[in-house]
Amino acid sequence: MSCTVNVMWDDSADKELPLPTYQTAGAAGADVCANFPKADRGGMVLEPGQRALIPTGLRLAVPAGSEVQIRPRSGLALRHGISMVNAPGTIDSDYRGTVGVILVNLGQEAFHIGHGERIAQMVVAPVIQADFQLVNALDKTARGAGGFGSTGVDT
Numbered sequence: 001m002s003c004t005v006n007v008m009w010d011d012s013a014d015k016e017l018p019l020p021t022y023q024t025a026g027a028a029g030a031d032v033c034a035n036f037p038k039a040d041r042g043g044m045v046l047e048p049g050q051r052a053l054i055p056t057g058l059r060l061a062v063p064a065g066s067e068v069q070i071r072p073r074s075g076l077a078l079r080h081g082i083s084m085v086n087a088p089g090t091i092d093s094d095y096r097g098t099v100g101v102i103l104v105n106l107g108q109e110a111f112h113i114g115h116g117e118r119i120a121q122m123v124v125a126p127v128i129q130a131d132f133q134l135v136n137a138l139d140k141t142a143r144g145a146g147g148f149g150s151t152g153v154d155t
């Protein structure tokens with residue numbers, strides 16, 4: 001499936017950086033870059049345990065009925081412990097502000113985020129909006145209220 005997502009740079013963005021890019025034909029996520037305002041183009045350092053909102057410089061118009069999920073990149077996670085506090089971040093179809101990525105350094109060393117570095121990936125996904133109905137009873141199931149390891153925990 002494919003769709004068009006209209007994109008604009010925000011005023012302080014480096015407009016020479018690439019738009020979100022699928023790196024392979026079958027990629028689910030389009031890589032997105034850190035895009036710092038001019039004064040901050042040296043990038044920034046995330047100390048161990050620190051989190052920061054990293055600008056992408058991108059403003060999106062996600063088609064109604066869909067969302068964009070922002071997810072961490074596994075390479076950064078494995079090599080450097082860089083993840084996202086709120087993974088997956090949700091970009092609503094009616095949001096028109098600049099998309100930010102809330103990175104966190106779960107590693108043990110400081111990590112430098114370079115201007116233009118691919119920091120996360122965007123996945124476009126369909127959305128179902130529910131009509132939440134208050135009722136007096138729910139239909140019965142075999143699981144019932146069992147959860148949180150009720151079927152056993154292996155480790």
Ligand SMILES: O=c1ccn([C@H]2C[C@H](O)[C@@H](COP(=O)(O)OP(=O)(O)OP(=O)(O)O)O2)c(=O)[nH]1
Nearest residue numbers: 070086089090091092093095098099100101102
């Ligand atoms: O990682 C993220 C998460 C959110 N957003 C933007 C787009 C999204 O549409 C908006 C609101 O996000 P969310 O609903 O997660 O935030 P909230 O804390 O519930 O705030 P709000 O009251 O603004 O909805 O913020 C980002 O740029 N990056």
